[in-house]
Amino acid sequence: MSQKGTQSIQFEEAPYIISSASVVGKKEGEGPLGGLFDMVGKDDLFGEDTWEEAESTLQKEAATLAVGKAGIAKEEIRYIFGGDLLGQSIATTFGLMELNIPLFGLYGACSTAGESLSLAAMTVAAGFGDQVLAVTSSHFASAEKQFRFPLEYANQRPLSATWTVTGSGAFVLGKKRSKARITGVTTGKVVDFGIKDSMNMGAAMAPAACATIYQNLIDFDRSPDDYDKIITGDLGYVGQEILIKLLREKGFDISKQHMDCGIEIYDSKTQDTHSGGSGCGCSAVTLSASFLPQLEKGTLHRILFVPTGALLSTVSFHEGQSVPGIAHGVVIEHA
Amino acid sequence: MSQKGTQSIQFEEAPYIISSASVVGKKEGEGPLGGLFDMVGKDDLFGEDTWEEAESTLQKEAATLAVGKAGIAKEEIRYIFGGDLLGQSIATTFGLMELNIPLFGLYGACSTAGESLSLAAMTVAAGFGDQVLAVTSSHFASAEKQFRFPLEYANQRPLSATWTVTGSGAFVLGKKRSKARITGVTTGKVVDFGIKDSMNMGAAMAPAACATIYQNLIDFDRSPDDYDKIITGDLGYVGQEILIKLLREKGFDISKQHMDCGIEIYDSKTQDTHSGGSGCGCSAVTLSASFLPQLEKGTLHRILFVPTGALLSTVSFHEGQSVPGIAHGVVIEHA
Numbered sequence: 068m069s070q071k072g073t074q075s076i077q078f079e080e081a082p083y084i085i086s087s088a089s090v091v092g093k094k095e096g097e098g099p100l101g102g103l104f105d106m107v108g109k110d111d112l113f114g115e116d117t118w119e120e121a122e123s124t125l126q127k128e129a130a131t132l133a134v135g136k137a138g139i140a141k142e143e144i145r146y147i148f149g150g151d152l153l154g155q156s157i158a159t160t161f162g163l164m165e166l167n168i169p170l171f172g173l174y175g176a177c178s179t180a181g182e183s184l185s186l187a188a189m190t191v192a193a194g195f196g197d198q199v200l201a202v203t204s205s206h207f208a209s210a211e212k213q214f215r216f217p218l219e220y221a222n223q224r225p226l227s228a229t230w231t232v233t234g235s236g237a238f239v240l241g242k243k244r245s246k247a248r249i250t251g252v253t254t255g256k257v258v259d260f261g262i263k264d265s266m267n268m269g270a271a272m273a274p275a276a277c278a279t280i281y282q283n284l285i286d287f288d289r290s291p292d293d294y295d296k297i298i299t300g301d302l303g304y305v306g307q308e309i310l311i312k313l314l315r316e317k318g319f320d321i322s323k324q325h326m327d328c329g330i331e332i333y334d335s336k337t338q339d340t341h342s343g344g345s346g347c348g349c350s351a352v353t354l355s356a357s358f359l360p361q362l363e364k365g366t367l368h369r370i371l372f373v374p375t376g377a378l379l380s381t382v383s384f385h386e387g388q389s390v391p392g393i394a395h396g397v398v399i400e401h402a
Numbered sequence: 403m404s405q406k407g408t409q410s411i412q413f414e415e416a417p418y419i420i421s422s423a424s425v426v427g428k429k430e431g432e433g434p435l436g437g438l439f440d441m442v443g444k445d446d447l448f449g450e451d452t453w454e455e456a457e458s459t460l461q462k463e464a465a466t467l468a469v470g471k472a473g474i475a476k477e478e479i480r481y482i483f484g485g486d487l488l489g490q491s492i493a494t495t496f497g498l499m500e501l502n503i504p505l506f507g508l509y510g511a512c513s514t515a516g517e518s519l520s521l522a523a524m525t526v527a528a529g530f531g532d533q534v535l536a537v538t539s540s541h542f543a544s545a546e547k548q549f550r551f552p553l554e555y556a557n558q559r560p561l562s563a564t565w566t567v568t569g570s571g572a573f574v575l576g577k578k579r580s581k582a583r584i585t586g587v588t589t590g591k592v593v594d595f596g597i598k599d600s601m602n603m604g605a606a607m608a609p610a611a612c613a614t615i616y617q618n619l620i621d622f623d624r625s626p627d628d629y630d631k632i633i634t635g636d637l638g639y640v641g642q643e644i645l646i647k648l649l650r651e652k653g654f655d656i657s658k659q660h661m662d663c664g665i666e667i668y669d670s671k672t673q674d675t676h677s678g679g680s681g682c683g684c685s686a687v688t689l690s691a692s693f694l695p696q697l698e699k700g701t702l703h704r705i706l707f708v709p710t711g712a713l714l715s716t717v718s719f720h721e722g723q724s725v726p727g728i729a730h731g732v733v734i735e736h737a
Contacts, residue, residue: 069528069529069530070480070529070530070531070532074504076530117721119717119718119721120721145405146589150509152490153489153715153717154488154489154490154548154715154716154717155487155489155509155511155713155714155715155718156509156713157713157714157715157717157718157723160592160713160718160726161718161723161726163592164592164594164726167591168591169409169589169590169591170589170590170591170592170728171508171510171517171520171521171589172508172509172510172517172728173506173507173508173509174485174490174491174507174508174509175506175507176490182506182507185506186506186521189524189525189528189530190524192528193404193524193527193528193529193530194404194405194528195404195405195411195524195528196405197405212717213489213717254481254504254505254506255504255505256502256503256504256505257495257498257499257505259499378490378491378492378495379490379492380488380489380490380492381489382454382488382489382492382547382548383454383490383492383495383496386452386454386455388492388496391495391496391499393505393507
């Protein structure tokens, strides 16, 4: 039986992460992980005319690189699970169109990297596809235009604000043996703590991360020590503090294991990124460039990867709705 | 082996559609299918203050009704696959939050009903969930505000325009025997014919519907006569004509079998809906209220249900991008 507890799956034949690729913008290339990414853009337009087309190009490049690294033709990819942050997921539509592969479009805000890896792993494990691609992206400029203000407005950002990562991460999952595999998933629920500040996404997402991590530990009957790292997507410094506190109240101390992709990707002291990085691309490129190679080498043995999403739009925000969160957990192990 | 051809799955143990529910607005209630829906709103606000909250309420009501009809508690639903047309899928977030069930958020424009049924069926067939819910919605007023003009602007609509259905359809899939089951799926690719008219979605989506139907017939080695009906989502009168022509050019005549939910749901002569209905809700409520009961009775034996989506946002449209389409095919049979 592959269902585990109330919200998790443990794969009997765990799918492998055959390859992955990360493509990022200039600022991400200048950050602490800069040397690890597969491709760093000279500017953030990637040769295109608009920020949205630039984001589409990020996805296309990451997907093409990942498929190339897997040593297969794109026709051998059965499905793509893809998403981004933009309204009606246009970065994904226009980015992945040319690949000509059946597409399941996803939306889970910045948790989409976890959602896409979960569904791709489920699809491979069930035998519905031998190779499946999971792709997500975000772009600082297209996201600012979508959610906040156009860059030209030059608005001030509070210290709790995060900086949307310009980047796309792509992962080829399959049955072919590699050095890392997805052994389980814990799918998140929408969690609403009534946060109404669109400039403090960390606080909005921390309760969802807490709920998913807690349920993962319960469903798999594990303690935080069973993971080398528990890695959230983009809580940033503000959200990290809240997450650790909330999980302590529920009886688990993850302060030793916890890392956050949003904290890792920038040097907040020199890069003026305030609370940290965010966006679907943030967790995807950090997993691909930093954590996955450590899992493949065996310097990490088992991680819980938990991309976190803040579920809002400008419409919901302006209508006075709160900002609920969602987080999808993926257990990845050295193989 | 459950993989079939290049884009399809044939389920070895086909999941059942245990129950379904449809909730619609006033205009849909006055249409030819009016008497068949489970719930018709007195006005289109459903007791809420905004159109977006009204759409969320549609989802909540449809989901709750479907779960109730299945005779199970909501805690017995393992996952929801849900989506809508609004930026960042806010109708889904706020509509399904209170159900407190793990959520996979989807975006496939008006094809989302097919995408959600496909992934729900795959999840049940793989043993990852005993009961899984697929929910989608659209709302005329929230969609006009999102994609075109606020209602207060009272713009003129060309005859090729469709009318977004106010409605939500929900389906509980599971292993428990019922009178209808999903025996296969054909997942669509993004297809771009370069259409740039956001008031002619039928023309934008017809090539995608053609591609998916063609591939379904090839993958399953079937002719159109192997289906009692081939039912697209919301091509309308304009798209229907194009679809039949395109498939004829590829060697298949579906003129006898073809129906379109967008054509069925309104009386275009008296309801001023021009080319027909559209939206994620259009195909979902028409399947739930009209076609599924016929499959359960056995007056229909096997249908190919093909919700169709137009992949655009106001940003992509204003930046001069084309409107690509996508269509997801679901084979549903009397059991």
